[in-house]
Amino acid sequence: MANVPGFHAVKDQVFADLGLYQQLSGLYDGQWLSGEGRPRVAVHSPINGEWLADIAVGDENDYDRLLERAWSSFEEWSLVPAPKRGEVIRAIGDRLREYVDSLGLLVTLEVGKTPVEGKGEVQEMIDIADFAVGLSRQLYGMTIASERRHHRLYEQWHPHGVVGVITAFNFPCAVWSWNAFIASVIGNVVVWKPAPESALTAIATTNVVNDVLDEHGLPPLFFLAVDGGGEMGRRMSADRRLPLLSFTGSVGTGREVAARVGKRLGRSILELGGNNAAIVTPDADMEIALRGVAFGALATAAQRCTTTRRLILHESLFDSFLPRLVEAYTTVGVGSPLDPDVLVGPLINKRAVESYAAAIGQAEKAGGRVLVGNARLELAGLEGGNYVAPTLIEGLPPDSAIVAEETFAPILYVLGYGDLDEAFAIHNCVPQGLSSAIFSNNLREVEAFLSVVGSDCGLASVNTGTAGAEIGGAFGGEKDTGGGRESGSDAWKAYARRQTVTVNYGVELPLAQGVTFDVN
Numbered sequence: 027m028a029n030v031p032g033f034h035a036v037k038d039q040v041f042a043d044l045g046l047y048q049q050l051s052g053l054y055d056g057q058w059l060s061g062e063g064r065p066r067v068a069v070h071s072p073i074n075g076e077w078l079a080d081i082a083v084g085d086e087n088d089y090d091r092l093l094e095r096a097w098s099s100f101e102e103w104s105l106v107p108a109p110k111r112g113e114v115i116r117a118i119g120d121r122l123r124e125y126v127d128s129l130g131l132l133v134t135l136e137v138g139k140t141p142v143e144g145k146g147e148v149q150e151m152i153d154i155a156d157f158a159v160g161l162s163r164q165l166y167g168m169t170i171a172s173e174r175r176h177h178r179l180y181e182q183w184h185p186h187g188v189v190g191v192i193t194a195f196n197f198p199c200a201v202w203s204w205n206a207f208i209a210s211v212i213g214n215v216v217v218w219k220p221a222p223e224s225a226l227t228a229i230a231t232t233n234v235v236n237d238v239l240d241e242h243g244l245p246p247l248f249f250l251a252v253d254g255g256g257e258m259g260r261r262m263s264a265d266r267r268l269p270l271l272s273f274t275g276s277v278g279t280g281r282e283v284a285a286r287v288g289k290r291l292g293r294s295i296l297e298l299g300g301n302n303a304a305i306v307t308p309d310a311d312m313e314i315a316l317r318g319v320a321f322g323a324l325a326t327a328a329q330r331c332t333t334t335r336r337l338i339l340h341e342s343l344f345d346s347f348l349p350r351l352v353e354a355y356t357t358v359g360v361g362s363p364l365d366p367d368v369l370v371g372p373l374i375n376k377r378a379v380e381s382y383a384a385a386i387g388q389a390e391k392a393g394g395r396v397l398v399g400n401a402r403l404e405l406a407g408l409e410g411g412n413y414v415a416p417t418l419i420e421g422l423p424p425d426s427a428i429v430a431e432e433t434f435a436p437i438l439y440v441l442g443y444g445d446l447d448e449a450f451a452i453h454n455c456v457p458q459g460l461s462s463a464i465f466s467n468n469l470r471e472v473e474a475f476l477s478v479v480g481s482d483c484g485l486a487s488v489n490t491g492t493a494g495a496e497i498g499g500a501f502g503g504e505k506d507t508g509g510g511r512e513s514g515s516d517a518w519k520a521y522a523r524r525q526t527v528t529v530n531y532g533v534e535l536p537l538a539q540g541v542t543f544d545v546n
């Protein structure tokens with residue numbers, strides 16, 4: 027087996043700190059399902075291909091029992107006053123603070139993020155916990171002036187009940203927490219189906235948060251159902267017992283989820299693919315632009331929904347900015363994330379490496395020129411890992427089929443533009459609409475980008491990259507990205523049902539719109 031410096035020591039320490047074993051249960055319905063005689067999903071590290079653990083998965087009966095228990099938890103939890111619910115989430119946030127290093131390193135082992143990014147992921151959970159605590163005292167409804175004498179009209183927000191959350195491997199716990207902490211502070215209970223590739227992080231997180239509930243004498247609120255294939259996702263999408271389903275993943279699967287949830291007239295929050303672009307204008311601060319584009323395009327080995335996949339570069343910058351970017355791509359450290367010199371870790375699996383190679387092949391066929399990259403990397407001591415060289419491709423028409431696609435791998439398409447209208451047309455010509463950025467110190471350019479004729483995305487950034495959003499803002503995007511919003515601002519409203527209340531405290535029955543209806 028490949029000998030990555032530190033790999034086994036880190037693994038032993040992380041497993042010990044988090045109470046993990048190599049045989050684990052992936053179904054938590056208040057108790058962990060016994061793994062005996064159950065099918066299992068194997069989890070491997072993308073760093074070196076090493077087997078990390080086997081996870082036992084449940085069947086349809088186990089899932090039904092889980093849903094019953096989740097609804098019985100809801101009966102109790104929904105009656106706890108919201109600020110008291112906030113206190114519980116605060117305790118969960120505090121407990122997570124104790125696990126920043128071990129959970130962060132588990133993210134590194136399981137999905138290949140660098141340790142700072144792994145820790146950042148756990149920090150994102152802590153941040154959203156803090157946000158949820160504040161929210162627990164701010165679940166405001168509006169009061170509306172009634173047109174009728176002695177009438178009061180107002181809105182209130184109630185929890186939906188049990189909320190389903192399906193997450194992708196690339197943010198194996200942060201995206202769950204965006205949903206779970208906001209949903210639970212409103213009074214919902216959560217059933218989580220994580221990506222099988224990151225099941226260990228989900229199990230460890232579930233353990234940490236439910237321990238806190240136990241200590242508070244509360245019922246389980248954070249249920250877990252790992253599944254190896256698509257069956258659990260299909261079951262959850264069709265299940266009327268989940269009035270709301272939040273799905274983060276590919277556009278293709280998102281379409282199926284939306285159709286199934288829509289058929290039963292349920293609600294969904296969709297956070298699907300991005301195809302994010304950064305526009306760099308001649309008025310940019312080139313140092314900031316270079317770092318912003320590099321971070322956006324290379325962080326997490328380009329496996330973020332917010333990764334910069336297209337660079338829309340002014341024609342005059344091809345001789346100055348581009349060579350510097352090529353240099354950065356040539357010298358950036360690629361390899362085991364446990365090596366402190368590495369910024370770009372492995373892709374999640376072999377399939378991702380195949381997609382990388384196929385996309386570059388298709389780009390070359392369409393007339394693209396590879397400036398740097400285009401190599402599967404066999405790194406000494408990391409033979410089972412999934413490493414590729416970060417790749418820059420120029421010369422493709424901006425509307426070519428491969429540029430319109432989100433390939434979850436470090437490939438950045440460089441597209442030239444002449445005037446800003448052209449830059450916006452290129453920017454908005456892809457089907458996805460998640461994140462966007464402009465690098466410019468020119469007020470007119472910046473404001474045009476932020477105006478209705480500029481970026482059509484859910485997230486728009488100025489002089490900072492497409493990736494790395496804070497939790498305080500609502501997160502999500504338009505068009506094929508699905509329109510959902512998670513995380514901050516007033517995204518909480520999607521996790522609640524609105525009730526418009528009319529109270530007549532008078533001695534008569536006046537009707538709205540001046541209607542009369544006298545029965546005697």
Ligand code: UN1
Pocket residue numbers: 196197201274329330331332492493494495496
């Ligand atoms: C995702 O890739 O699904 O903005 C989420 C970012 C992170 C979240 C990305 N805070 O890059």
